[in-house]
Amino acid sequence: MTARTPLMTPVLIVGCLIILVSFSIRASFGVFQIPIADEFGWLRSEFSLAIAIQNLAWGIGQPIFGAIAEKIGDRKAIIMGALVYAVGLVLSSFAVTPEAHQMYEVLVGFGVAGTGFGVILAVVGRASSDENRSMSLAIATAAGSAGQVFGAPVAEWMLGFMTWQTTFLIFAVAILSVLLALPLMRAPAASKQQIEESMGEILKKAMRDPSYTFIFLGFFSCGYQLAFVTAHFPAFITEVCAAIDPAGMLASVGISTTSQLGAWSIALIGAANIAGTLFAGYLGKRYSKKYLLAGIYLGRTIAAAAFILTPMTPTTVIIFSLVMGSLWLATVPLTSGLVAHLYGLRYMGTLYGIVFFSHQLGSFLGVWLGGRMYDAYGSYDAVWWIGVGVGAFSAIIHLPIKERPLTRAAAAA
Secondary structure, eight states, rough: OOOOOOSSSSHHHHHHHHHHHHEEEHHTTGGGHHHHHHHTTTHHHHHHHHHHHHHHHHHHHHHHHHHHHHHHOHHHHHHHHHHHHHHHHHHHTTTOOHHHHHHHHHHHHHHHHSSSSHHHHHHHOOOSTTTTHHHHHHHHHHHHHHHHHHHHHHHHHHHHTSSSHHHHHHHHHHHGGGGGGGGGGOOOOOOOOHHHHHHHHHHHHHHHHHHHHHHHHHHHHHHHHHHHHHHHHHHHHHHHHHHHOHHHHHHHTTOOOOHHHHHHHHHHHHHHHHHHHHHHHEEEEETTTTHHHHHHHHHHHHHHHHHHHHHHHHHHHHHHHHHHHHHTTHHHHHHHHHHHHHHTTTTHHHHHHHHHHHHHHHHHHHHHHHHHHHHHHHHOOHHHHHHHHHHHHHHHTTTTTOOOOHHHHHHHO
16 A cells, blocks of 8 residues: 655645745735825825736736746745845835836736745645645645735734834845745656656647637636735725714624724635635545636626625625635636646646736736726726626636646647
């Protein structure tokens, strides 16, 4: 009888730590919308554009850092990402114009790319056995959700007794501190067959495969919905609930201010998604990934439509946060696992990074449109409905994907 391969390896543990800290910082940016806009008298769209640029830079940087990791090593790519992340945060703490914030968020976005899913999931996937891979990817993804649980409330708490500039500097120290655990991250070398197949050959096969195009297009709505909610939901809740909800209703759910409700809603999404992502990883090992993804996008679409059609109260905010959270990053282990299943593990970082660029195009649009339409109309309604539409599109576009490994199919032909 062969021994079972352990699930919790040093690579997975360190990978979870890096993603947790990286995503704690990234998920907190929505909390800074109102403090920064109020301090400088900016329009909502000014800082929203900075966050949107951060998301776009993250998407551009993801395949770049994936390729760097595959060429010179995972740990070197992560070190580069953490350094760029820290520099971006430090420079942002000294920014006093919208243009400066927008420029420095390019560095922050590249930093997230170097310390986020593209690099970490690829090394975790290579270090995992076939039996544990789906669950390992889900655990690493859930670490990002755990970061979201802590990020927004911690940022809100810190803003209660220090400036946003000091908070950014502390975040820079935090992302650099994860490098202390990096020596423990040692992934196995690629197999002879994987080394012999060049990146160019794999990329050509993927680009010619309609299924890869469907995955690319389908991931767009995931980025749109997640980034819009992360960047604008705290401010949206703060303002809407302040207008319609007396303090007594907030007290009924144990919260004293609308800003706290906004921050805790992001935390609730992250908490629910820990369970949702792990469950998605469990299901991904047993059922068709494309149908699971279609179901997740359909669930998000229904949840968003129901939320904006229902009068808002603290209770509906909490319910929406829990439902949306259970579906939040559940797409990531399934999408990355599908890419690995179809095209192999050797260049998973680059291939998933390209797919993730679509996700970040959606992120850019969700954040930017949120700010622009709020300034133009004083409401987020149109942005919500666009999210409903693209979510339905993603549910449909996953259905024609062929879940057959391309390299094996070509070899058998």
